[in-house]
Amino acid sequence: MLHTEELNAGYKELHILFDVDTDVEKNKITTVVGPNGSGKSTLLKSIFGLTTVYSGRIIFRGEDITNLQPHNRTKKGIAYLPQIENVFGHLTVEENLKIAGYTLEKEGVKDRIDLALDVFPELTKYLKKRAGALSGGERQFLAIATALVRRAELLMLDEPTAQLSPKMAEVIFKKIVELRDRLKLTILLVEQNVTGALEISDNAYLLASGRVVFGGKAEELLKHDKFEEFCVGVGVEQV
C-alpha cells in the first residue's frame, strides 16, 4: 500500500534518515521500533510531508506522493497522529469529530462519526466535554476516531501508548487490531512498548541511527538474536 524507496530525509540541513526502504502492506500492522532518536518519528513525519526529503521516493497506492502537501496526503487517505497534541484541546469531542470531516461531503460525515463512535463507544458519553479534559487514553481514542471520520486508510500512529498505564496500553493495542480486522485499515505504528507492539504486528522494522537494520516479519524480530541486545540498548523492559 505504501513504500519508501531509498528515502533520505531530515530537518533542513540535519540529515536523519539514510536510504530507508520500507514496505507497508495493505491491511497489515507494521511496527517501527528503535532506540530514542533513531528517526522513527522522523520517518512518519516524512511520509506525511513534514520534513525535508533530499532523495528517494514515497509511493502510496502506486502514486508518487513525495512532493505532495500534507493536507493533500490527508485527502489521499493517509492519517498521521503525532506523538503529542493530536487533538484540539479547546474543542469538544463532538467538535473534534466534526472538524475532522471538514473537507469531506457533509452527508458522509455523519455516518463516519457514527462508525467511529461504534469503534470507540467510550467517547459517546463525553461528546460535549472539552477534549483537553480527557484522559490520555481517551485522547488517543479520539485522535484515532478523527482519523476514521477522515476515511483514513493508512493510519500512522506515533507512540499511542506512551504515558498510558499498561492496562490502557493493552486496550489501545486491542483497538488497533480491531481497526485492521474490522475496518480493514493499514497501520503503521511506532512504539516504545516493543514487545507489546510486536505481538500484535504482522511486519516490523528496526531503525538505528536513521538506517533500517531489520525489516521482516514481526515474530522474526521478536526471535531475532539481535533483538535482546537492542532491547537492552534502549532500556526497554520486555513485558
Place this chain on the structure above:
Amino acid sequence: MVLQSLINGITIGGIYALIALGFVLIYKASKVLNFAQGELVMMGGFMCLALSGFLPIWMAVVLAVIISAFIGFLIEKVVLKPLIGEPILSVIMVTLGIAYMLRGLVLAVWGPDIRAFPQIFPEGAFEVNGVVIPYVYLGGLLLSLMAIIAFILFFTRTTIGVAMRAVADDQQAAMSLGISVEKIFAISWAISAVVAAIGGILVGNIYGGINVNFAFIGLKVFAVVILGGLDSVLGAIVGGIIIGVAESVGGTYLEPFVGGGFKDVFPLLLMLLIMAIKPYGLFGTERIERV
C-alpha cells in the same frame, strides 16, 4: 440615578464588547494584535454616514456593514497575506500602518470636523420609576446584544466557526485537516470589520456625531481585551461591560471630585489594577513557556 448610570454603562459596554470580539477573533486565529480595530469602527461609522446621504437609513446601515466586511477581507488579502510567515511583530506594525491610512483617508474625505450622525432609532425616551432610557440606548443595547449572540452562535455552531477555533488551537494540525488557514484569517478579518462597523454605527447614534477621533474607541477596546484576556470571548464580553460601567459610573460620580476627563481615565486605572492581580486578564489563557 445609580440605576440610570448603570444602564448607560451596560449599553456602551455591550457595544465595546462587540467591537472587542472582533479583536479577540483576529488574535485567536493569528496571534496578531489588530491596532486598526478602532479605525475600522470609525470607517464603519463614516461609511454609514456617507451612504445615508442617498439611501434610506436602514439600507445605509446594512450596506455599510457589508462593505466593511469586504474591506476587512481586502486588508487581509492585499496587505497581510503577503506577510504570512513573517515575524508577528511586523504584521502588528502593519496593522498600525493600516490604522494611520484609514485615519488619513477619513481626514482627506471628511476633514476633521464633527459630522452629525444619521439617527437610526426614534427620538425620545421612556421612563420607568424615574429611570429615563432613551430609545437610542435601548436600541443600541438590543442590537449589540443580538450581534454578540449571533457572533457566539457562529463561533460555536457553524463549521467555519469551529474551524476557526481549530486554527486558533493548533494551526499545523488544522492545516493537515485540509483547513485553509489563509481563508480563516481572511474571514476573521471580515467578521472583525463587521462587528467594528456595527459598533461604530451604534456609538455614532449615541454620541450623535462623529469625526476622525472616533477611532479612540480602539483604546477603550484595548482596555477591554487586556482586562478580559486577549484570547477570551467571555473575557471580551465581561470586560466590555466592566469598562462601559466604569466609564459611566466614573463620569457620573467621580468626575465631580477629581475633575473632568476622569471618565476616560478610570477604566484604564481599573484595568491596571486587575492586570496587577491577573496578568493574563480575567479569562485569558496563561501562556506557559515550553522548553
